[in-house]
Amino acid sequence: MWRILVVLIAVLTACTGNTGIRLAGGGKSAYEIRIPDNPAAQEERAAWFLQTYVKKMSGVEIPIIKGLESFPDHSVVIRESVSFANTDGFSITTTGKRLTILGGDHKGCIYGVINLLEKQFGCRMYAPGFEVVPKKAKLKLPALNIADQPVNVYRNVFGWLTDDKDYQDWQRLDVMYDFFAEGYYVHTMNTLVPWQENFKKHPEYFAEINGQRVIDQLCLTNPDVLRIAIEKLKSEMAKQPGKILWSVSQNDVNSYCQCKNCMKVIEEEGSPAGPVIRFVNQVAAQFPDKIISTLAYQYSRQAPKVTKPADNVQIMLCTIELNRSQPIAEDPRSASFMQDIVDWGRIAKHIYLWDYTVNFNHFTSPFPNFHVLQPNIQMFVKNNVFEHFQQSNTDIGHEFSEMKSYLISRLLWNPEINADSVITDFINGYFGPAAPFIRNYFDTLQGEILKTGEWLFIYDPPTTYQNTFLSEANINRYLGYFGQAREAVKDQPELLLHVKTCELPVQYATMEIAKNQMFSGRGWFEQKDTGYELRKPMRDMLEDFYTTCKEAGVRTLSESGLTPENYYQSTLRFIDLKIEGNLAFKKKVTAEPAPSDKYSSGDLSYLTNGVKGATDYRVHWVGWEARDFTLTVDLERVLHADTIQISSLYNPSAWIFHPASVTCLISEDGAAYQPLGKETLGFDQRAEQTIRVYQFLPVKKPVRFVRFDVTGTKHNPAWHPSAGGDSWVFLDEVIVK
Numbered sequence: 001m002w003r004i005l006v007v008l009i010a011v012l013t014a015c016t017g018n019t020g021i022r023l024a025g026g027g028k029s030a031y032e033i034r035i036p037d038n039p040a041a042q043e044e045r046a047a048w049f050l051q052t053y054v055k056k057m058s059g060v061e062i063p064i065i066k067g068l069e070s071f072p073d074h075s076v077v078i079r080e081s082v083s084f085a086n087t088d089g090f091s092i093t094t095t096g097k098r099l100t101i102l103g104g105d106h107k108g109c110i111y112g113v114i115n116l117l118e119k120q121f122g123c124r125m126y127a128p129g130f131e132v133v134p135k136k137a138k139l140k141l142p143a144l145n146i147a148d149q150p151v152n153v154y155r156n157v158f159g160w161l162t163d164d165k166d167y168q169d170w171q172r173l174d175v176m177y178d179f180f181a182e183g184y185y186v187h188t189m190n191t192l193v194p195w196q197e198n199f200k201k202h203p204e205y206f207a208e209i210n211g212q213r214v215i216d217q218l219c220l221t222n223p224d225v226l227r228i229a230i231e232k233l234k235s236e237m238a239k240q241p242g243k244i245l246w247s248v249s250q251n252d253v254n255s256y257c258q259c260k261n262c263m264k265v266i267e268e269e270g271s272p273a274g275p276v277i278r279f280v281n282q283v284a285a286q287f288p289d290k291i292i293s294t295l296a297y298q299y300s301r302q303a304p305k306v307t308k309p310a311d312n313v314q315i316m317l318c319t320i321e322l323n324r325s326q327p328i329a330e331d332p333r334s335a336s337f338m339q340d341i342v343d344w345g346r347i348a349k350h351i352y353l354w355d356y357t358v359n360f361n362h363f364t365s366p367f368p369n370f371h372v373l374q375p376n377i378q379m380f381v382k383n384n385v386f387e388h389f390q391q392s393n394t395d396i397g398h399e400f401s402e403m404k405s406y407l408i409s410r411l412l413w414n415p416e417i418n419a420d421s422v423i424t425d426f427i428n429g430y431f432g433p434a435a436p437f438i439r440n441y442f443d444t445l446q447g448e449i450l451k452t453g454e455w456l457f458i459y460d461p462p463t464t465y466q467n468t469f470l471s472e473a474n475i476n477r478y479l480g481y482f483g484q485a486r487e488a489v490k491d492q493p494e495l496l497l498h499v500k501t502c503e504l505p506v507q508y509a510t511m512e513i514a515k516n517q518m519f520s521g522r523g524w525f526e527q528k529d530t531g532y533e534l535r536k537p538m539r540d541m542l543e544d545f546y547t548t549c550k551e552a553g554v555r556t557l558s559e560s561g562l563t564p565e566n567y568y569q570s571t572l573r574f575i576d577l578k579i580e581g582n583l584a585f586k587k588k589v590t591a592e593p594a595p596s597d598k599y600s601s602g603d604l605s606y607l608t609n610g611v612k613g614a615t616d617y618r619v620h621w622v623g624w625e626a627r628d629f630t631l632t633v634d635l636e637r638v639l640h641a642d643t644i645q646i647s648s649l650y651n652p653s654a655w656i657f658h659p660a661s662v663t664c665l666i667s668e669d670g671a672a673y674q675p676l677g678k679e680t681l682g683f684d685q686r687a688e689q690t691i692r693v694y695q696f697l698p699v700k701k702p703v704r705f706v707r708f709d710v711t712g713t714k715h716n717p718a719w720h721p722s723a724g725g726d727s728w729v730f731l732d733e734v735i736v737k
């Protein structure tokens with residue numbers, strides 16, 4: 001598998017004078033499938049594939065017989081061979097009446113049979129459990145002399161689809177733990193030297209950040225850390241002796257040790273990758289028969305100037321920050337990555353490219369990046385990358401999951417294929433009579449992002465694109481195509497579910513944008529003489545979305561694990577307006593100092609728009625970073641109220657904490673204020689609730705101005721992985737009744 005691969009050789013020639021063979025016909029076959037006496041697992045599996053699909057196509061079962069000493073002319077010989085430069089390579093040849101499939105000693109035999117089934121007989125597996133197998137009374141083959149092998153030695157399209165072993169083989173994919181040791185794929189610093197066991201006694205093993213030792217990362221210049229990591233690996237390797245790849249890589253936190261020793265190395269190497277590579281090289285020297293894998297990710301993406309990775313060190317280079325609307329090589333915004341891949345390509349023997357091809361915060365949202373998949377993979381290969389981890393749709397129902405996986409799998413085998421013909425083949429096969437309408441949707445969506453070339457980020461919400469490829473006019477076009485598509489397959493339940501699942505992202509984007517523009521033409525509500533009224537088509541869409549999720553078995557809508565059930569319930573809560581009897585509704589709010597413009601554009605009217613902030617901090621919350629502040633609401637006249645409310649959000653992983661305290665004051669004239677009450681939470685805040693409501697009772701007191709004096713925690717608490725970092729306060733919906 002890890003033998004160096006040089007060039008792709010794909011030859012397809014017909015041997016002259018060879019008339020081809022008839023594998024089955026008229027309900028019978030003269031053939032037998034021949035494998036060795038003691039077959040390798042892949043030889044047996046390849047034979048099983050051939051037998052199974054010949055039977056599905058023709059109704060004829062060809063027997064599988066062991067033994068290659070002697071065999072009749074009418075035989076299909078399937079045999080492993082070490083003669084292939086790539087262990088997944090294969091050849092298919094006819095000699096007289098015999099068909100021979102030779103395969104490299106990883107999975108070459110299986111891939112030879114799959115090639116035969118796809119290319120010669122038109123069989124397809126588009127998704128786990130969804131295959132197209134043509135019925136054929138006669139199975140004939142022309143004379144064949146085919147050889148093929150993949151351009152890339154390791155091809156992993158990460159996601160739920162490869163849980164299905166048959167699908168994995170049809171797409172010729174590798175999975176994580178074929179080669180990596182269990183538990184040692186990535187982010188292993190804490191596995192090697194756990195803070196839970198060491199931090200109290202030896203804080204100096206851990207990263208120094210802002211003058212404080214924190215558990216984020218290890219201090220990689222500390223010799224004890226190196227010793228403990230090597231000892232741990234030794235004992236783990238004894239438990240998994242067959243595994244070649246072991247990860248020694250940074251935790252998934254974007255910070256690193258800045259102690260005196262580490263900073264010295266960083267300066268010498270011109271990159272925080274310096275201490276990482278020096279550390280990993282020392283580990284790798286202890287294990288010459290293994291490959292030690294490490295990350296070039298976020299802060300460590302830039303190659304070191306002095307130290308080269310050892311020959312048995314694998315560099316996992318990650319594209320996480322990049323724009324996806326343009327091919328990386330052509331996009332000036334990705335210039336620093338291009339520099340990094342060239343630099344690493346010069347000094348590293350193994351580069352393992354970790355690419356990201358979907359929206360991780362909004363799996364079920366349109367993400368038009370199909371046009372960059374091929375040029376990006378071509379560019380990686382051009383820079384000596386032959387090991388690929390394409391992190392794609394991780395669960396059922398995500399945007400174009402099946403088609404993206406299908407296309408990327410084929411591109412990893414051969415980056416020069418005609419990608420458009422693969423897309424056409426997939427859409428026709430997977431959507432049947434609905435294909436022309438799905439194609440219209442696909443082409444329109446892709447065409448719209450090409451018009452703007454705007455930044456397509458793997459974490460942005462649909463609202464980012466609400467004026468471009470998700471504009472009102474575009475969404476209406478998309479929904480129109482899906483209406484036609486549904487109509488075309490209304491009597492074919494399996495295809496109808498494919499269409500409805502494909503529509504989920506458009507529905508999701510529509511509903512999310514409507515939350516952001518609650519009372520506009522695109523919102524959940526329309527203004528009637530009697531007040532605000534929920535739009536019925538929107539309510540129906542939520543129901544339809546939820547029903548399709550259940551039918552299709554969708555389990556998650558985001559990387560953090562949002563379930564369709566939670567999404568449905570929280571959307572219902574969100575559209576339950578707080579307008580009736582709310583004296584603060586649409587009243588003016590001022591703040592000193594003003595909030596950050598990063599969230600809800602810093603627009604204070606969100607605080608009195610009648611809509612409560614969602615559990616997602618990007619939806620209807622207004623935030624202040626690392627400061628105390630004051631909010632004032634003018635109710636426009638002196639009145640008597642029973643309750644005054646405001647809410648705050650808690651999301652430590654996004655550095656958002658409840659205020660340390662909230663004081664409520666009231667005034668008739670806006671000059672003289674009297675305090676009404678104070679709620680104190682303090683600065684520690686472990687295991688708080690996601691949304692906290694502060695309630696104050698101005699019993700019988702006249703009030704026009706309501707003021708909140710808010711004390712923020714300002715910094716992440718000591719227990720936080722990024723202790724000391726600047727923390728936020730997020731507030732929403734002032735309700736006065």
Ligand SMILES: [Zn+2]
Binds near residue numbers: 221222257258
């Ligand atoms: Zn250090």
